[in-house]
Amino acid sequence: MNLLRKILFPFAVLYGFITSIRNILFDKGILKSTSFNVPVIAVGNLSVGGTGKTPQIEYLIRLLSDKYKIATLSRGYKRKSEGFVLADENANAEILGDEPFQFFQKFPNVQVAVDANRTNGITQLLSQKNKPQVILLDDAFQHRKVRAGFYILLTSYGDLYADDFMLPTGNLRESRSGAERANIVVVTKCPKHLPEQEQAEIRLKLKLSCSQQIFFSFIDYDTVILGKDERISVDEIKSESKLLLAGIAKPQPFFDYLKNETDECLTFPDHHHFSETDLELIQNKANGRKIITTEKDYVRLKDSKLVSQLYYLPIKSTFINHHQNFDVSILEYVKTNLES
Missing domain, CATH: 3.40.50 (Rossmann fold)
Incomplete structure (x- = not known):
């Protein structure tokens, strides 16, 4: 402390x-x-x-x-939309937030919704014809x-x-x-x-x-990293000089899993929205090398100018x-x- x-x-x-009184009520x-x-x-x-x-x-x-039939409902932390949003073909990380958008990308048969008001969010989900x-x-x-x-x-x-x-x-x-x-x-x-x-x-x-x-x-951690059109084994990438990039709460285990002595690590705040200045910094730090990031960061970066050198490491619990x-x-x- x-x-x-x-x-x-x-x-x-x-x-x-204050929180104890709230819970008692x-x-x-x-x-x-x-x-x-x-x-x-x-x-x-x-x-x-x-x-x-x-x-x-x-x-x-x-x-x-x-x-x-499953639905996920999140607050959609740091999203740029408001109110209830049900993911569709127009969805992206800015509309949903990074984690809900990750769910939407990975599980197309699952309804993904965001709403800070969870009561309203559930009510909206259950009002659909195809309710979860x-x-x-x-x-x-x-x-x-x-x-x-x-x-x-x-x-x-x-x-x-x-x-x-x-x-x-x-x-x-x-x-x-x-x-x-x-x-x-x-x-x-x-x-x-x-x-x-x-x-x-x-x-x-x-x-x-x-x-x-x-x-x-x-x-x-998975045994491969994934890019837009490429899969590379972790064993192979560990021996290669690269930039490791993370905008998550506790990135050190991710760095430790992939890092070798020639790598650089770049950290941003959790749920960070990457600006054009950030992208320039990342690109300069990478200096032509591959950029390996977390799955949560990848959904925010996959449509950026970094995509040709960008990869992510899948994880599961x-x-x-x-x-x-x-x-x-x-x-x-x-x-x-x-x-x-």
């Missing part, structure tokens, strides 16, 4: 008090939460960014989309105006919410007690081979109830163990709550 964050400690206490029904007659699964976290929500949503899409059977809410753990039927809470292995504190002293959006709303907690970004003894210790540290399930996952139990919990919830 740096000095400034220590100085801001009284504001963290005040912020924690929702829990007691004084503030209204809206439920819907379709399965609604909310994925989110207690902290600010960087817990792996996007690969977790994609995992759920892969699990459910062969059996049900299941709705996945992206980054909506604190969106109490919707009462989801199932909550998945993510927390990073290296930054557990049990070790954190309220903003601005720490990174928590609400107090640790908010975890009580979760049906499932997923500890993300774990080492690939996390011993079961350490898994048990983490469960105790998070103080989960007997009814809450916990799972452990890691970021599984993989469970260390017991993934069948996770799948069964989700599938049983959906089957039980599907509108007849």
Whole structure:
């Protein structure tokens, strides 16, 4: 905790008090939460960014989309549009935001919508003739105006919410007690081979109830990088001098996976909109070399002048163990709550 964050400690206490009162008002029904007659699964976290929500949503899409009509609903962070937008052939990252546009590009059979007002967004989705059977809410753990039927809470292995504190002293959006709303907690970004003894210790540290399930996952990097019309093996690209580019919350694992001693790394803020000046800087830094970026950044850059030298590294969330139990919990919830 740096000095400034220590100085801001009284504001963290005040912020924690305000968010706790808000949650109590929702829990007691004084503030209204809206439920819907379709399965609604909310994925989110207690902290600010960087817990792996996007690969977790994609995992759920892969699990459910062969059996049900799926829609994702996100806020559309830093998009340039307003209100409710349902992705169509005119969609791009500026209209939807980078993560929803990534869903739209990868899963053409899934409806992708954005709306800061999740209640309105769900209402709009269900008013369509071709309405979804299941709705996945992206980054909506604190969106109490919707009462989801199932909550998945993510927390990073290296930054557990049990070790954190309220903003601005720490990174928590609400107090640790908010975890009580979760049906499932997923500890993300774990080492690939996390011993079961350490898994048990983490469960105790998070103080989960007997009814809450916990799972452990890691970021599984692909063995190839992808460009507009080309696939290159990671082993081959690792030996080549290149520019590594990331505009995500915690880019270091991405850099570490690909980097060699001749590479340069260039970092931008999370969800960054790349300006013409940025593109010039990137192109000059690359100096004719390949530019390798994250999948989230690629959707914002693929139509730029960098495309001829631009590639991305696909990732997915993989469970260390017991993934069948996770799948069964989700599938049983959906089957039980599907509108007849």
